[in-house]
Amino acid sequence: MKTEVKYKRTVVKIGSNVLTCDDGTLDTRRMSSLVDQIATLFRAGIEVIVVSSGAVAAGRGELGSRAALRKLDPVSARQIFSAVGQTKLINTYYNLFRRWEIDCGQVLTTKESLSTRNHYLNQKNCMETMLNNRVIPVVNENDTISVTELMFTDNDELSGMAAAMMNADVLVILSNIDGVYNGNPSAEDVEVIREIKSKDTDISDYIFTEKSHFGRGGMITKTRIARKVADEGIEVIIANGKRENILVDLILNRLSSVVCTRFAPSQRPVSGIKKWIAHSNGFAKGVIRINQGAYEALMLPKATSLLPVGVEAVEGNFEKDDIVQIVAPSGENIGVGRVTVPADKARQIAGKKGAKALIHYDYMYLD
16 A cells, blocks of 8 residues: 655756765765665655756766867867766666666756747656656756757756646755755854745845856755746755755655755646746747836736737747747846737737737736
């Protein structure tokens, strides 16, 4: 009989600093421990999706001493490190899961491949099929073909999109610190903020801005993604992946006793397409600049579509159903949405009354 569990579907993001040693090589002991914990969750009936960093760091550990590589530009170096490191990373996962007689499969993706609704749904279907056949997806960005402007900020961003895409119950972001601190983690008398209940709670003064040693991101990215995902109704936990038995303690045993930061999920329902749009800021093909009246209307608690009368300017060369950014009079980017008309038509109707919504509320996400 399976153990009754709170979380039926879990996304676990494992950061580079969790998976690598100080010299950049893979920490296979830590990987083994995490796989053992994931296998325990799997045996308890929990569906697990792993979003794993470590490929570039692993490749750097294998090839980094070669003098010729020091002359490469950052994108080219990242591509070759990823090409070598991804092979080592997935082979290590494969062998570790096989000890438990569990199958895993590699899912490589790019930001661009998720920029259209059809591609997004194709990837969702792929991972649903894997889970239905008891195969654990191991997801990573395909850095061998990604270039700077089309990269995810880091795998925190990718894990947030994966959690929303797969309607996860919880996203666990494993880093090399215990959570969000109320100050610099290296200073005395600082503590981990144990729970963040609302995206309106201001914690900006507490965020330590230093980026991770081997990864691309830092706590700013983690908290931004965590708040967005929690706003979509998915619980988010930031915890220390180097602590022994951390996943089992968080998911099966005693979350309340684990030092971590929990982002409480919103209770309002969010549609699947809104979840996609919420994570599509990097896919925007244009900009819609709105006037003060439209801004105030969109900021009201009730659902409001963006009408052409509230548009001051249209930028970019987008098509119908493309994603665009919504920019307030102050110049602040306040959200994204899917447009109902192409750019030329949007320019024609901008500022005019009586036309249908330029962005319908159901296809809009406001930060």
